[in-house]
Amino acid sequence: MVKLADLPEYEREHLLSKSEPPLGPPVWQQVKKDISALRIALITTAGLHFRDDPSFDFADATFRPISGSENAANLVMSHSSVNFDKSGFAEDVNLVFPIDRFRELEVANKIGSLADVHYSFMGAGLSPQAYETSALQVASLLKKDQVDAVFLTPV
Amino acid sequence: MQPPRSLWVSFSLGRPLGVPNDVAFQHRVIGAALDLLNAERGPVLEDFPEDAPHIEIDDTPACPVTFARPASNTNTWQAALLAELQTLTPWHDLGKRKRGGRTLVGISGPDVKGNLEKLGQYLDDSKLPISELKWFKAAIEDLKVFYIESLTAQPGSYHPSIIEDIFWLETTLGAALLKMSERFEQDPAIASVTRIIVPRSALEKHKKSIYLKQETEVSNNPWRI
Numbered sequence: 001m002v003k004l005a006d007l008p009e010y011e012r013e014h015l016l017s018k019s020e021p022p023l024g025p026p027v028w029q030q031v032k033k034d035i036s037a038l039r040i041a042l043i044t045t046a047g048l049h050f051r052d053d054p055s056f057d058f059a060d061a062t063f064r065p066i067s068g069s070e071n072a073a074n075l076v077m078s079h080s081s082v083n084f085d086k087s088g089f090a091e092d093v094n095l096v097f098p099i100d101r102f103r104e105l106e107v108a109n110k111i112g113s114l115a116d117v118h119y120s121f122m123g124a125g126l127s128p129q130a131y132e133t134s135a136l137q138v139a140s141l142l143k144k145d146q147v148d149a150v151f152l153t154p155v
Numbered sequence: 156m157q158p159p160r161s162l163w164v165s166f167s168l169g170r171p172l173g174v175p176n177d178v179a180f181q182h183r184v185i186g187a188a189l190d191l192l193n194a195e196r197g198p199v200l201e202d203f204p205e206d207a208p209h210i211e212i213d214d215t216p217a218c219p220v221t222f223a224r225p226a227s228n229t230n231t232w233q234a235a236l237l238a239e240l241q242t243l244t245p246w247h248d249l250g251k252r253k254r255g256g257r258t259l260v261g262i263s264g265p266d267v268k269g270n271l272e273k274l275g276q277y278l279d280d281s282k283l284p285i286s287e288l289k290w291f292k293a294a295i296e297d298l299k300v301f302y303i304e305s306l307t308a309q310p311g312s313y314h315p316s317i318i319e320d321i322f323w324l325e326t327t328l329g330a331a332l333l334k335m336s337e338r339f340e341q342d343p344a345i346a347s348v349t350r351i352i353v354p355r356s357a358l359e360k361h362k363k364s365i366y367l368k369q370e371t372e373v374s375n376n377p378w379r380i
Contacts, residue, residue: 008355010355023157026157026159026197026198027159028159028196028197028198029159030195031192031193035189035192035193038192046169051261051262055262055293057289058292058351073255073257074257076259076261076262077259077300078262078293078296080292080351081351082350082351082352082353082354083168083354083355083356084167084168084169085167085168085169085170085315085319086169086259086299086300086303087303087306087307087313087315087318088167088169088170088175088315089169089259090259090300090303090304090307091175091176091254091307092175092176093257094172094175094176094181095170095171095172095173095174095175095181096169096170096171096172098172098181098185101172101178101181101182101185102185104178104182105182105185111189149192151185151188151189152158153171153172154171155168155169155171
């Protein structure tokens with residue numbers, strides 16, 4: 001495992017700066033259902049959206065809904081960071097947003113169901129405080145969708 | 156941040172599921188993450204036991220095109236960029252067909268050629284696109300992804316770091332963006348824009364390559380004492 005001490009100084013400082021309010025003490029919720037009964041949503045911070053949706057700005061705390069019924073192969077990426085590999089996503093959307101893998105799990109009854117709508121943020125340039133409003137909105141939308149668990153893929 | 160359940164993976168940043176188009180590998184990552192839901196107390200942080208399959212650098216496909224820096228008939232940035240586009244376009248078309256028509260190119264609006272012409276014009280005029288930074292950022296990301304999709308059009312697997320090296324150290328567009336980045340850096344008021352143009356890793360490699368080039372020139376100098 002890579003330790004903080006192994007990272008370049010700029011990366012270490014960047015990661016340590018993320019532990020800021022409104023993030024409080026760790027939260028914990030015991031899962032009361034079997035995994036095969038859970039309704040699951042995907043959330044990514046990769047700055048994904050459909051081509052007709054507005055692109056993410058340089059620093060942008062908004063989110064984009066990704067309908068579970070649309071073809072994920074049409075997703076594009078407008079993440080403002082230049083410090084991660086994008087060639088893998090260009091090759092396979094599931095590398096970042098594994099919707100086909102989760103559809104396969106649903107068909108195989110390994111999970112209960114998939115949410116109607118999934119969500120995409122663009123995780124760059126802002127402190128956790130900036131995301132509070134959007135995060136609360138998404139939490140409310142997930143509740144309306146009866147979602148039990150979220151699979152988060154940061155980049 | 157301590158999210159309730161986290162799976163630590165050793166893959167390259169930007170590849171959270173590890174390996175493109177490897178269904179079994181991706182399922183193993185997801186399965187390990189879902190298993191964390193069975194933990195009785197948390198927060199949980201567990202290692203995923205597998206690394207992404209190692210790709211030998213020698214197995215990486217050779218650069219599919221020759222990226223000579225501006226030739227004699229392309230003595231402007233704009234001409235050199237458009238010449239490079241002509242070389243790359245068949246590879247991009249091939250890659251797009253391979254991916255069933257999927258491409259990430261096009262979020263900036265104008266076409267690739269239009270973006271290259273405009274970028275080249277800024278460089279040839281020694282100006283910076285300060286009044287249209289939003290276009291500039293979208294355009295360069297579009298162009299980068301056009302190049303990535305072209306460079307990876309060859310069959311076989313490739314190492315992402317090699318693609319990055321080819322782009323930043325061998326292509327005219329890479330050189331153009333490094334030049335643009337240098338110009339932004341010269342003005343403290345807009346120097347931070349460099350961070351949205353060039354990755355830090357590429358900037359360091361570029362500086363190192365300049366240093367090595369200078370060292371070679373010095374060591375080859377017959378007058379060197």
